[in-house]
Amino acid sequence: QRKESLRSVSVDLNHDASLLIDIPDALCERDKVKFTVHTKTTLSSFQKPDFSVPRQHEDFIWLHDTLVETEDYAGLIIPPAPPKPDFDSPREKMHKLGEGEATMTKEEYTKMKQELEAEYLAVFKKTVQVHEIFLQRLSSHPVLSKDRNFQIFLEYDQDLSVRRKNAKEMFGGFFKNMVKSADEVLISGVKEVDDFFEQEKTFLLDYYSKIKDSTAKAEKMTRAHKNIADDYIHISATLNSLAADDMTANKKNLEKLSDLFEKFRKVEGRVASDQDLKLTELLRYYMRDIQAAKDLLYRRARALADYENSNKALDKARLKSKDIPQAEEHQRQCLQKFDKLSESGKKELTSFKGRRVVAFRKNFIEMAELEIKHAKNSVTLLQGCIELLKSN
């Protein structure tokens, strides 16, 4: 059950038994995360049917970048690279907690610390999930799963960092730089010949900025929820102190109230983390996925520009009556490349939309169900306490 809930943002992954990947284990050492990548396969291209390797975040980035830079994959949506593990937020809070230790009771401090440890764990789980999904997206893609570098990533039992450095020297991040300035290519007067792509371009550009905004706003919402849960901790602790000092019949009431807030804050905390996973993380993931789709459009637009340039070159050659066959060949190649990109791109973008809709549906349903569950639990808790207080 836990496994399913973690793989919530992407769907239809890891079903093909010929290549199953997961990250069963991860270690956190001084904020450097070491993932254990585990592969189970029936494919003969691999040396063993079942094996594991340790990988760092940088290895994933290397793999992503090599895929992006591979010409043959220009017409594919390359699954977005997992973001770097970010423990800044809980670490900062832990620091603040340490500073404020003197102002709290021992119990309060312990509870806050537990909360922070849970937060730390949540960040940790999220980063494992997102790295895992990256690999699973690759393994379930008909073309990318066969990539040589992907296989090396899964299998190579030595440290990848040496290979990583070599790769960087080779490519020099050429494509990446190109993609960065690709905005201008898209927006510039390259005339779009295909309605489908024209629509996609408009849609993706707009959608990207909107989903980026929604992600940020959802995150703020989640954080406010978390703050409220933390306030309940302090309220519960102080009520407990009041109860301890109270020598009257009121003592019991105060204890009940303190207990209520302690339980209530756990529910609120879960509301916050569920919202985080089902909403914020969903939006964040698809924001990055849409960036990857945009990259595909950039590449295609670039290919279109190349094709148009080759046409101009051909005309020039014909005028000068010089090097016509080369120019014709070059033009033919450009057209072929462009057509290939267009065809593959169309397929990718269509299946992307399908994937997105399914994922949103699944997560929205789950989020609504969890919200209802938590609210119902809260009502039970609260009403129970009210009854007890009234009867006293």
Add this chain to the structure above:
Amino acid sequence: MADTARDAPPEQTDFHELEDGEELFPEPATTQESQPASLAAEDISTNSNGPKQDSLFDDDPEDLFAEATEEVSLDSPERDVLLSDGPSPAITPITPPTSVITPRIGHTHDDMFTHSSFDEIEEEEGGDSFDIHISVSDPEKVGDGMNAYMAYKVTTKTSMSLFKRSEFAVKRRFSDFLGLHSKLASKYLHIGYIVPPAPEKSIVGMTKVKVGKEDQSSNEFVEKRRSALERYLMRTVKHPILLKDPDVLQFLESSELPRAVSTQALSSAGLLRMVNKAADAVNKMTIKMNESDAWFEEKQQHFENLDVQLRKLHTSVESLVCHRKELSVNTAQFAKSAAMLGNSEDHTALSRALSQLAEVEEKIDQLHQDQANADFYLFSELLGDYVRLLTAVKGVFDHRMKTWQKWQDSQMLLQKKREAEAKLQFTNKPDKLQQAKDEIKEEIEELEGKVQQGERDFEQISKTIRKEVSRFEKERVKDFKTIIIKYLESLVQTQQQLIKYWEAFLPEAKAIS
């Protein structure tokens, strides 16, 4: 999946329902009677700090008003206000407090301890049960610019015979409330009554209102103040003695009320008040009282602890209010963003679902706003009120110390005079001797009277404080319980609404295809 994190945090298991009544609680502790100890003084007949606890001090939890009325024996209207709270009283003459029963004549020593039991007193009054409800409403701005002020309607509904009518309303401004409090404080605080403090002044808040800013923050300020004024009046009339005070009655009933001018924050009276408060603080530190009654020491410690805890709780709840408001704002922003995303979405069903999500979040934003109000007006203000009330409670304990000090001072003076008298015997001026003897005898007589009065005052204030503390504690527990239950009910409502909203959204999410 076995994750190994740096520290292994506890697994969050599902919570359980509240487990009921497992512990046995000890019987609520009854107030201990302290053994009266004798004070260190020679001739003066010593007594305990107060009269022994008799049946007058009824600990019956049901009957809050068992000690409702008490004869307040006061001397003359021009009593020394040496120890009182505010310096100059408001311009309107202070009507001395009188009990409903005609006060016993004379200021003899016996007065204090010979009046009838409280049950008898209640019967004499006609057994009026406590039934009065005051509401403060309809804030109205009167005037312009910096002379403008807010007028509030004060409506009283009651069946008590104390009042001329059963329902009536008057218009009052903030300074009227302050004036009322000032009068009550100067009359009752120094004899041990816990006078509820008036709501705080706010120069910034009022200036905004005066200047005419019709924005949300000034509306919130007015509402906050209105609510505080209402709670202040209710607390005041809940006090059985204060309820009968003619100033209170006048405040509630009379259509015209002379303006209390010395209540302005920046007036000379206001500054004088601040200076006096500082002086009081210094004096408090220098009085070393021989506490022969452990009850007082215990209670003072208890209130100190309570004060610390309530302040802490208040801070946490204020933080909660702040975060809840933040959540509301963030939810509203997210709702807008989700709506935009829905517009941008080209898949029809998903687009619809996103719009629905935006609508749900917008409704939830309103829920959070309402909850933030409940957080504030019910929980936070309750705590704030009690933090302020505890200041008044601590104040009466301080007054008791001052009363004791005054008594001691008189005693010391008397002793000096007696010593002087003794020395007179050895003067060698026979003609002046008789005159000096007579003079000193007069002084001694006067001082003896003062000492007796001092002792009486001290005993009286101690007695009053015991009653007041008992009443206060009962009221506090009742108050908290009532309001906390209300607050929890507000939380229940919010959660139930959340269920409704999400249950309505669920089919929309499922409809995505």
